Amino acid sequence: MARAVYVHVPFCLHHCGYCDFALVANRDHLIPQYLQALDNELQAHRRTVADLVEVDTVFIGGGTPTHLSPEMLQMLFSLIFKHFRPTTGAEISVEANPDGLDDTRLGVLRDNGVNRLSLGVQSFDDTVLRTLERTHTSIQAMETVGRCQGWIPNVSLDLIFGVPGQSLLSWQQTLAAAIALPVRHISTYGLTFEKDTPFFRREQHGQLKRAPDELERQMYLDTIARVTGAGFRHYEVSNFARPGSQCRHNMVYWQADEYYAFGPGAASYLNGVRRTNARSVVRWLQCWQRGESAVEDCEELSNEEKAREAIMLAFRMREGLNLRAFQERFHVSFAEIAGPVLQQHLDRGFLQRQSDFVALTHEGLLIADTIIADFL
Ligand code: SF4
Structure with missing residues (x-):
C-alpha cells in the first residue's frame, strides 16, 4: 500500500x-x-x-x-x-x-x-x-x-x-x-x-x-x-x-514506489496503475463539484514498463540502480531488459558499475536526460 x-x-x-x-x-x-x-x-x-x-x-x-x-x-x-x-x-x-x-x-x-x-x-x-x-x-x-x-x-x-x-x-x-x-x-x-x-x-x-x-x-x-x-x-x-x-x-x-495524488494535474501511482487528473483547473473543479472523477489518463503498466521506469528513475539518483534488488523486484535481469544499451554507455564512460550498482558518471550527469531516455 x-x-x-x-x-x-x-x-x-x-x-x-x-x-x-x-x-x-x-x-x-x-x-x-x-x-x-x-x-x-x-x-x-x-x-x-x-x-x-x-x-x-x-x-x-x-x-x-x-x-x-x-x-x-x-x-x-x-x-x-x-x-x-x-x-x-x-x-x-x-x-x-x-x-x-x-x-x-x-x-x-x-x-x-x-x-x-x-x-x-x-x-x-x-x-x-x-x-x-x-x-x-x-x-x-x-x-x-x-x-x-x-x-x-x-x-x-x-x-x-x-x-x-x-x-x-x-x-x-x-x-x-x-x-x-x-x-x-x-x-x-x-x-x-x-x-x-x-x-x-x-x-x-x-x-x-x-x-x-x-x-x-x-x-x-x-x-x-x-x-x-x-x-x-x-x-x-x-x-x-x-x-x-x-x-x-x-x-x-x-524509487518507483507508489503514491496517492489529488488536485488538478496530479498523477497517482497505485497497484501499477498511473492515473492523471485533468490539468485544467476549471475542468478538474467542474468534475469534482459534480462528484465525478477528473482522471483524464489511466495507464496500467506491464512488468516490463515498470522495470524500465524503475531504471530511468534510479539513474537520477547518484547512488544509481541496485541490480540485485532490481532483479528481485521485477523477476527479470537488467541485462535482459537493457543489456546492449548499458554496455554502450559503460563503454562511452557515461555509466559506471560498482559491485551491485550502476550509476551515472560525472560525464553522464551532464547529459543525464539523454542517457536516461535511452532506457525507455
Ligand atoms: S507560476 Fe511562478 S510561483 Fe507559481 S508555481 Fe509557477 S513558477 Fe511557481
Missing part, C-alpha cells in the same frame, strides 16, 4: 512566464470551490480504502500552497488529515514563495506538523528575478529564509540557472548566498522553455535568448563543486542535501 500522498494547490499570485504547471493566477475566488472539490476527491478515495491511510510523507505542492489565506490553509490541512494520518516522524513538506509567507501562515504550517519547506527563491540576483517574472526580491528571499528558522526545521531552496542574460558570476553569487543561509537542502534546475509558455513564444520570436549550452554546462559543474564543497551531498541529478535531509517524498518517486 502506498505510504506517500501529494496534494496539488493550483493558485499563484502571478503566472511566471516560464512555468507550465497546472495553476491559475488572479482567480482567488475559486479557492473555496477548490477546497470543496478537493474534499469530494478525497472522500471518493476514502470509499476505496477501509480506514484512515497512514503515510510517511505528505507533499503539498503547486502552484503556491501558501498563497491561500491562513484560514483556507488550515482548512486544507484539516481535509487532508481527515483521510491521511502521518506516522510519527513523517516528512510533511509544503512549497512556498518568499512573498506572502507571513508569521500567521508559518504558524499554521508549524501547527500542522510541517517540517520541510520548499522555497521558490530561484535567484538572489534581482535582475534575474525580474527576467523570471518573480514577484519577490533577493532581500525578501533572504529575510524569509531567516524568519522560517523559528518555525520549520528543514528549509530547501529552489534555484534556476541558464536564465536569459544571467552570467556565470551572477549564478556563482546566487550559489554563495544560498550556501551561506541556514538551509538543509538545495534544488537547482536549468531553465527549460516548455511549449505553450510565454517564454517559449518569446524565444520563438527572438525576444528571449537561451543561455548557450557551454555556459549552462559550466553553471551545473560549478553548482556541483560549490554546493558539495559546502558539505551538501549530491544525491540526485538536481538535488543536494545536508546529511539526513534528503527529500523523502521525492525519493518515493525516484
Whole structure:
C-alpha cells in the first residue's frame, strides 16, 4: 500500500512566464470551490480504502500552497488529515514563495506538523528575478529564509540557472548566498522553455535568448563543486542535501514506489496503475463539484514498463540502480531488459558499475536526460 500522498494547490499570485504547471493566477475566488472539490476527491478515495491511510510523507505542492489565506490553509490541512494520518516522524513538506509567507501562515504550517519547506527563491540576483517574472526580491528571499528558522526545521531552496542574460558570476553569487543561509537542502534546475509558455513564444520570436549550452554546462559543474564543497551531498541529478535531509517524498518517486495524488494535474501511482487528473483547473473543479472523477489518463503498466521506469528513475539518483534488488523486484535481469544499451554507455564512460550498482558518471550527469531516455 502506498505510504506517500501529494496534494496539488493550483493558485499563484502571478503566472511566471516560464512555468507550465497546472495553476491559475488572479482567480482567488475559486479557492473555496477548490477546497470543496478537493474534499469530494478525497472522500471518493476514502470509499476505496477501509480506514484512515497512514503515510510517511505528505507533499503539498503547486502552484503556491501558501498563497491561500491562513484560514483556507488550515482548512486544507484539516481535509487532508481527515483521510491521511502521518506516522510519527513523517516528512510533511509544503512549497512556498518568499512573498506572502507571513508569521500567521508559518504558524499554521508549524501547527500542522510541517517540517520541510520548499522555497521558490530561484535567484538572489534581482535582475534575474525580474527576467523570471518573480514577484519577490533577493532581500525578501533572504529575510524569509531567516524568519522560517523559528518555525520549520528543514528549509530547501529552489534555484534556476541558464536564465536569459544571467552570467556565470551572477549564478556563482546566487550559489554563495544560498550556501551561506541556514538551509538543509538545495534544488537547482536549468531553465527549460516548455511549449505553450510565454517564454517559449518569446524565444520563438527572438525576444528571449537561451543561455548557450557551454555556459549552462559550466553553471551545473560549478553548482556541483560549490554546493558539495559546502558539505551538501549530491544525491540526485538536481538535488543536494545536508546529511539526513534528503527529500523523502521525492525519493518515493525516484524509487518507483507508489503514491496517492489529488488536485488538478496530479498523477497517482497505485497497484501499477498511473492515473492523471485533468490539468485544467476549471475542468478538474467542474468534475469534482459534480462528484465525478477528473482522471483524464489511466495507464496500467506491464512488468516490463515498470522495470524500465524503475531504471530511468534510479539513474537520477547518484547512488544509481541496485541490480540485485532490481532483479528481485521485477523477476527479470537488467541485462535482459537493457543489456546492449548499458554496455554502450559503460563503454562511452557515461555509466559506471560498482559491485551491485550502476550509476551515472560525472560525464553522464551532464547529459543525464539523454542517457536516461535511452532506457525507455
Ligand atoms: S510561483 Fe511557481 S508555481 Fe507559481 S507560476 Fe511562478 S513558477 Fe509557477
